Amino acid sequence: MSITPDQQAEIDALRATPRPTLRAVSEGMEKHLYTAIPVLDHGFIRVIDYMGDDAAITQAARVSYGKGTKAVQNDEGLIRYLMRHWHSTPFEMCEVKFHVKLPVFVARQWIRHRTANVNEYSARYSILDREFYIPEPDKLAAQSTVNNQGRGAVLQGEEAARVLEMLKADAGRSYDHYEEMLSQDGQDGLARELARMNLPANIYTQWYWKIDLHNLFHFLRLRADAHAQYEIRAYADAMCGVTKDWVPAAYAAFEDYRMGGVNLSAKGLECVKRMLAGEAVTQETSGMSKGEWREFEGMLGR
Template sequence: MPLTPEQLADIDASRQNPQPTLRAVAPGMEQHLYTAQPVLDHGFVRVIDYMGDDAAIVQAARVSYGAGTKKARDDSGLIRYLMRHWHSTPFEMCEIKLHVKLPVFVARQWIRHRTANVNEYSARYSILDREFYIPAPEHLAAQSTVNNQGRGEVLQGAEAARVLEVLKADSARAYDHYEEMLSQEGQAGLARELARMNLPANVYTQWYWKVDLHNLFHFLRLRADAHAQFEIRVYAEAIAEMVKDWVPAAYGAFEDYRMGGVNLSGKAVEVLKRRLAGETVTQEASGMSKGEWREFEGVFG
């Protein structure tokens, strides 16, 4: 169970006590409020609060009040224009606050996105639960031979079983020692802030993460990408589904221009022009590095 009985009771109480409001409400996001979306083996993402919608983006761009006489398709066109030309400020008018439960090593990667407000569960004041991320067999992979940041072939048979056993045994042993070291009920031992240093990076933590839509899109562009590490990508994908329901016009533009689009260097544009003119262009004649050329060919062949 990813949520504690206390958290579930809090969710039930919140959902059973809706309050009237005059603020803008996004019907698609209302269905996600408080509900936990399971991620990995013990993790989850849930929406705690949000502000704004597609109309808030348009309103900020026009610096006007009310719906006015503009039609929905005009609003969508404006949002696409803003996305296409990298006008970020109107997207900052929307914000979302998430409650996330995630492994510590994923949190350390996630926190590199420094444009959010974060408050994490404190192991100085509280005792962490005995919960560890253990990858499913299909996600156990060797180091890639061509990418220093990626994975290669999936481990098979006895090797996969050996690695899984090591992960489980080390996690259990570390937590056993953590419990043994803790000062509890007046007994001698280590303070919580010291005992926690023995825990592995796959132990679960929790935090509240509040971010505006512009910076959330940047997070999703990197972390929901197929090349992102699986363990953070599944969180990004879960959040993306919520954002799609929250601001459908903005998410559609983001999906088209950021996730589905390609940014080209001046050299790449020149190569495309030369190709369209009928010229055969090689990597050596392109002015691009081998890495740039490989990425270029990956898109354009």
């Protein structure tokens, strides 16, 4: 992980000067505030700011003031009810702002989630650092033969070494040319906004990313899933840990109903009822396509 001296000084100063506040505070989130959590080889996430906690969710759902006389158990039950019945608005009352350092190719996948506010480091105005994501050997995998978007077996021996050397050499060469094109030694050089186009997709960028809890849960449901690309999943996993400390009741409901639960189609539900009644249901009698049936059996662990 690469935190610059200036960033570390800012973190130390902010954490050294706590201030009293009347706003809702999550003790679990306070321990994460400003602190960088390492991800991949040079990346990190850190919480810059947040708003709300579990109580903010139930307060919004009840449209009342304060905690009132409701017990904690009632709050947890209400949060689980909201999650179970897809009531999203109360979860939108909580927000979090992350500072994220990530490879450009991960950022381009991440930005597909358009429900956040994003401000990215500008290579038009500043020069990017010589930092590239180079996968660990056990993350170098061949193309999957059954999934056009996935990975297959891990590369071994000479093939793995060959690929790693190419990744390192190409990244270094591209950055060398980037610096040469900028030509800051008395030559005119190329504009930064043009010189950056030669940089590889594994170079690191940074951004501030602010999102409400409902849409954060949607991001985590997709990107912390076992089928997500490893590199973005590493960031999602780190965010899961932070979110669990921030809103423990909401995260527990999210884990149960979204991460650990499944959604059945009307045909799938009908098949379950028929199976419980003792009928031997097959793909041919289910009314489902082969793909639907395969996914359905996967949900049932068959």
